[in-house]
Amino acid sequence: MYKRPRMAGRGFAIVLSLVLAMSFLVSPVAAYTPPHSKPGPAADKLIFKAFNVDIAPAALQKGEMDMYIYSLKTLAAQELAKVQGIKMYQAPATSIGLILNPAPAPSGQLNPFSVKAIRYAVNQVLDRNYIAQQIYQGSALPMYSHLSSGDYDYRVINSMVYEMNLGYQPEQAKTTVTAEMQKAGCTLVNNKWQYQGKPVELKFIVRTEDERRVVGDTIAAELDKLGFTTRIIYQQFAQAINMVYAQDPALLQWHLYTEGWSKGGADKYDSGLINQMYAPWLGNMPGWQEQGFWQYQNATLDDLGKKVYMGTFASTSQRDDLYKQMTKLAMEEAVRLWVVTAVNNFAAKSTMDGVTQDIAAGPRSLLTLRDAYVPNQSTLTIGNQWVWTERSTWNPVGGFGDVYSSDIWRNMVDPPLYSHPFTGLPAAYRASYTVETAGPSSTLAVPADAFRWDADKGKFATIAGATRATSKVTFDYSKYFQSKWHNGQQIEMADLIYAIYQSFDMVYNKNKSAIEFAAATTTKPVLDTFKGFKILDANRIEVYVDYWHFVPDYIASYAVPASLTTPWEILAAMDNIVFDKRQGAYSDTAAARFNVDWLSTVNKSHALRIRTVLSGFKDAGTVPNLIFDTPQTRVSFSSAQARYQASMDFYDSYSHLAISNGPFKLVRFDSAAQYAELDAFRDPGYPFKPGDKYLGAAQLVDIKNVTSSKLEPGKAGEVTVELSGAGTLAVDFSLVDPATSKVLKSGQAQGSGTRFTVALSAADTQNLKQGIYYLYLLGSSDAVSQVTERRLDVDMAGGGVITVPGDNGENGGGGGGGGISPMLIVIPIALLVGGGLVFMILKGAKTKK
Structure with a gap:
């Protein structure tokens, strides 16, 4: 039989x-036994130092650091796990994939990846099992979509993924490639494709710092077997990112790149990640939504993605159906492919206490270094592959796109909400909230005295009559307003209002949106759903949004009006540099387009430029009262003067202007030495002390x-x-x-x-x-x-x-x-990357590794 x-x-x-x-x-x-009950973190000082991944195990054994937060190579981790006094933490923290350049070639040339069928065929020469088992020594799982098989939403797409049959099938791939290349007018000469008498070359950007070098070599060999002439260009982080993400894809300086993404928090019901990885509107697909660049476009993906992100569904099942449709289409488009989900191996002293282990990011989470300490030791030294790279830009609007700057920044700032490290659901962190919704089938009346920024009038204006919204969220920021910024100034409602203004004016002010085009373009669809704001008292603000979700906490996460990462006077000075003086830019693409600096608050010369503007504001008696034109937010002359002076003094003391409000304050940053030093922020009004947020480990x-x-x-x-x-x-x-x-x-x-x-x-x-x-x-x-x-x-x-x-x-x-998955948003959910709502879509997303 x-x-x-x-x-x-x-x-x-x-x-x-x-x-x-x-x-x-x-x-x-x-x-967990806290070392003290003072406000702020457990440790008195955090020091970040760079250790190359190959020397990190020896440095750990010598006691040169207390924890290493870059993933160790698998074999090294296996050996280090045997060493007494070292504890290994493993986490589903890295996803490895390929981004393919689908831009059409100029006349006389051919880009094979402009052909969808050829892109899709690359899936079939990715021997994911071999890469997972041999290159990663079993510490990885094959990955076929933006989700790993451990992500909660995998329940939605798993049957579809099984049916797509994306296993290693090189003969099928060769058949497809042969047919498509011949259709494009190519000939096979000595087993190599030629187009108009010239070899068809693929420029393959391959990262060198980790296993991706071997992964890249393996994939290149498979592409060669298909008849392509593959030219590997080995690069480290900054050079690769500049070539791939800051250039017009139509220049064809690259054809494919070994991407790595870092996951910093769990997210149960994803909306940001699927858009980040597949939807052109969000600005993370080739063309990057930068003006003048060739753009990969797919209106269907954009439509599905916006519906998922903006809550345009009426039930869980409808949301899941949209999610599944989008995933299938994106996988068929094959612009971004996935290879493996790797387990990250993090090492620390076994005596370290207070580690909260996110189910996605492990100890590399928002909470860990707030509660972590080593007994009889007041300083923690944290190792990473880098502290600074040429792509590490600290600005609260268009920076922090790399994992290395974010690894430090997240210890300096408190988000209003965050993603719970076990449930993956949005939860209150420093702001509390209540949600009222009429969705999905009805709406609420927005009060007539609610306001919204009017870019044409240059001020906040009350909304039009009869305005309605799907949901209302009331936020209480009192745990912010009871404390101070790191420059010693009280956090106020004015800081929140300026951040809201900044985001809206960047999108709706035609002059500003023309400068920061990509930021404005990607943020506008979200801001369009914000119908109005109403300040209730000194601590509370109502936000009205056209958004619904079957989990009310996601409504709150979506509606966060501003992240309160940076004092208003720093944002105002940076706005002046970017939009008035035109001496800098918030985003990398705008900086390249206008040939100005990509502003970074830890770059001494950039920070000095900000200080100079602050000095000018102070001398001119500047008070932006058109922005602060409400009784609860109006800023006095004396308050503005004190703000300017405090930030100028901060620069004079520390030579940077990365000022925030979290448990640690940056007191030294030396990019050349790959060194950052943070002191505990122990303001009496700071609302948290060691142990308040400690959660330990989950049970899967x-x-x-x-x-x-x-x-x-x-x-x-x-x-x-x-x-x-x-x-x-x-x-x-x-x-x-x-x-x-x-x-x-x-x-x-x-x-x-x-x-x-x-x-x-x-x-x-x-x-x-x-x-x-x-x-x-x-x-x-x-x-x-x-x-x-x-x-x-x-x-x-x-x-x-x-x-x-x-x-x-x-x-x-x-x-x-028990937990393999990718390495994504180091920025917790609802910790907005911008001073306000700009780039809020990055919730649940990944940062580049």
């Missing part, structure tokens, strides 16, 4: 061969046991799954034909507690043949935003479940084996 073959390990179905020791994700929360879902009845074609059967984990548990399943990758049945297993059943009726099995089928399980919980995937081999010849990849240490749970 015919028996169906088992699929080879290099196909789409994944069998991991390593137990991923993600112990921090399954252990109970350890007790684990698939503990799987049994089944006898399974045969045409007969009913069942598979029983036992889970462990906190919260309310659930199991999703997909039965897949490995020969065709067709999903034969999918749904949610029946059951409760920890025991669930996948029931197959006689009708479900009547058309099956005897042989092996795959049953994919996704275990989930409402207590964590990560799922655990496992593949079962099911014998339909009467044997039932005959193998359970993961038992006896083979899998550890698929979706990260």
